[in-house]
Amino acid sequence: MPVETTDTLVIGAGQAGVAMSEHLTREGVPHLVLEKSRIAERWRSGRWDSLVANGPAWHDRFPGMEFDGDGEAFPGKDTVADYFERYAAKHGAPIRCGVEVTKVRRLDGRVGFRVETSEGVIEARNVVSATGPFQTPVIPPVVPQEAPVLQLHSAQYRNPDQLPEGAVLVVGAGSSGAQIADELNRAGRKVYLSVGPHGRPPRSYRGRDYCWWLGVLGLWDIPAPTPGTEHVTIAVSGAQGGRTVDFRQLAAEGITLVGRTEGYADGRLSFGEDLLRNIRQGDADYLSMLEQADAYAARNGLDLPEEPEAWRMLPDPDCVTEPLRRLDLAEAGVGTILWATGYALDYGWLELNVLDDRGRPVQERGVSPERGFYFLGLPWLSRRGSSFIWGVWHDARYIADQIVIQRSYSSYDDQARRRQPAKAAE
Numbered sequence: 254m255p256v257e258t259t260d261t262l263v264i265g266a267g268q269a270g271v272a273m274s275e276h277l278t279r280e281g282v283p284h285l286v287l288e289k290s291r292i293a294e295r296w297r298s299g300r301w302d303s304l305v306a307n308g309p310a311w312h313d314r315f316p317g318m319e320f321d322g323d324g325e326a327f328p329g330k331d332t333v334a335d336y337f338e339r340y341a342a343k344h345g346a347p348i349r350c351g352v353e354v355t356k357v358r359r360l361d362g363r364v365g366f367r368v369e370t371s372e373g374v375i376e377a378r379n380v381v382s383a384t385g386p387f388q389t390p391v392i393p394p395v396v397p398q399e400a401p402v403l404q405l406h407s408a409q410y411r412n413p414d415q416l417p418e419g420a421v422l423v424v425g426a427g428s429s430g431a432q433i434a435d436e437l438n439r440a441g442r443k444v445y446l447s448v449g450p451h452g453r454p455p456r457s458y459r460g461r462d463y464c465w466w467l468g469v470l471g472l473w474d475i476p477a478p479t480p481g482t483e484h485v486t487i488a489v490s491g492a493q494g495g496r497t498v499d500f501r502q503l504a505a506e507g508i509t510l511v512g513r514t515e516g517y518a519d520g521r522l523s524f525g526e527d528l529l530r531n532i533r534q535g536d537a538d539y540l541s542m543l544e545q546a547d548a549y550a551a552r553n554g555l556d557l558p559e560e561p562e563a564w565r566m567l568p569d570p571d572c573v574t575e576p577l578r579r580l581d582l583a584e585a586g587v588g589t590i591l592w593a594t595g596y597a598l599d600y601g602w603l604e605l606n607v608l609d610d611r612g613r614p615v616q617e618r619g620v621s622p623e624r625g626f627y628f629l630g631l632p633w634l635s636r637r638g639s640s641f642i643w644g645v646w647h648d649a650r651y652i653a654d655q656i657v658i659q660r661s662y663s664s665y666d667d668q669a670r671r672r673q674p675a676k677a678a679e
Contacts, residue, residue: 259285261656262368262377264357266292266348269383269630271337272315272646274346276653282660285377287370289353292341295387296334302412303436304330305491306642307428312464313642315340325462327491333642357626358604364663365625378663379656381627382614386640388599392592393424396517402582407433407593413440419588420444422522422580424514426451426531427486430593431498435490438508445580445587447514448500448528452487453535454542456497459550459557463489466546473638486595488535497539500532504570511577521581528576529569536566619652625659627652 263273266288277284291297306313311324318340320328328336341348356369357380365378390406398404403417407429410416413436420443423434434446454463467473478485488498504510512528543563550557580587600608607621607628608614614628615621618635621628628634629652630645638644 257373257375259283259375259377260660261285261379261381262287262366262375263381263383264354264368265383265385265630266341266346266350267295267383267385267630268293268337268642269385269645269649270348270381271341271346272649273381273383273629273652274341274348275315275317275344275646276650277656278344278346280653280657282653282656284347285375286346286348286383287352287354287375288348288350289371291350292348293334293337295385296330296337299387299408300330301407301410301433301436303492304432306330306333307489307491308464308641309462309491309495312462315642315646318343327495354602356602356604359623379625379627379659381629381652382600382603383629385630386598386632387596389597390592391594391597393514393594395514396522396590400517400582401520402587403589405589405591407591408596410591413437413442416442416591417588419586421589421591422447422514422582422587423591423593425449425486425593425595426488426500427593427595428489428498430486430591431488431500431503432490432492433591433593434508435492435503435506438503438506443586444508445511445577445585446500446503446508447511447524448531449513450485450527450531451535452485452538453498453500454487454489455539455563456489456491456495458543458546458563459560461546461557462495463542466542466549467637470545470549473636473641473644475637476635478633478637499567500535501567501570501573504572505567509577510570510572511580520583521579523579524577526576526578529573532569532573540564619648620655627655 261277261282261284263270263284263286266286270286274286305327309325310320310328314320320336353371354368358367360367365376366380368375368377390408392406410433421437422445423430424447426446426448434444438444456463490498500510510528512525514522515525516523598612605623605626607623607626616628619628629649632640634648639648
């Protein structure tokens with residue numbers, strides 16, 4: 254088969270790939286986007302049925318197009334996927350679906366990369382990996398697979414009816430775990446929620462969504478997480494119209510909170526002694542945001558209604574003051590353990606020296622040490638906002654600028670080479 258060529262190849266047509274294509278098109282850079290499934294497939298088939306965006310529609314979007322309907326609403330997953338499809342069509346993104354990339358390596362003795370795909374070979378001067386962070390679901394090796402309980406990752410969960418009868422232990426209290434636990438509890442299931450370290454911002458405060466507060470306080474632009482919080486999840490939700498995740502309230506509604514899931518033996522799970530500490534740390538994060546918001550409002554004379562009730566905490570429930578340390582799964586009737594424990598990156602197709610010894614990308618604002626290869630769509634790529642829809646759009650613009658800069662140097666080099674024979678002939 255003949256080898257296809259392009260200036261820039263983008264791998265993945267989720268929000269990162271669509272944003273990258275828009276900027277490359279605007280800059281006049283010939284490119285191609287490859288997607289192994291459909292545009293924004295993770296939003297369609299990699300999420301549970303009731304998932305909504307964690308930010309309101311006015312905020313979690315690209316600058317060039319608004320969501321239909323109420324800007325204060327939290328769009329559902331299919332609405333978000335449709336948005337990216339329409340956005341790609343609006344900008345004429347050259348996306349080729351159903352094509353999987355199997356290998357990327359540097360060309361020998363030439364500029365660029367050889368990309369092997371399920372439909373042949375493509376050579377490109379630049380390659381942008383826009384495959385995102387949700388690649389390989391991670392289930393910690395705590396409970397053996399042969400244990401008499403169904404184990405699912407949150408990536409496999411769709412709705413309560415999917416699960417066998419019985420109680421459910423949800424492990425992980427970030428956005429996914431908290432929302433799924435709440436949904437299962439509302440469906441009448443007995444739910445245990447294993448709560449680890451987390452951040453817990455207010456959903457809204459004084460009439461403004463927390464996305465707005467992070468913006469005016471400059472917190473979206475923090476370049477790196479606070480030391481020690483790199484892997485701390487954020488408990489925030491747009492479910493139920495958007496409300497602050499309050500673990501005490503979840504307990505009052507019937508969910509039993511437990512500490513971090515640590516071990517398993519003879520049909521019994523053991524939990525850490527860290528539940529109260531984790532709840533307190535989440536409170537500290539929450540209260541810090543309120544303090545910063547109040548200070549900003551006072552300093553700038555903002556006429557926003559005060560909200561004293563936001564400062565009031567419910568009393569600690571019994572499951573927090575006297576936490577379970579062990580749970581007999583059969584005795585408690587637990588039929589499912591649902592692991593909301595995140596994802597691992599998978600760059601097994603990448604044959605370049607751009608990963609560290611733990612398989613994580615080596616990059617600075619998406620620019621790798623391998624000239625011409627870029628990463629896009631990863632958390633904290635350039636700032637706190639990088640994992641949000643609007644943030645990936647701005648990261649893509651920066652990478653497009655870097656590609657254009659390098660193209661100018663390459664163009665000069667080509668012109669200089671053409672001039673050399675003429676001078677030699679003189």
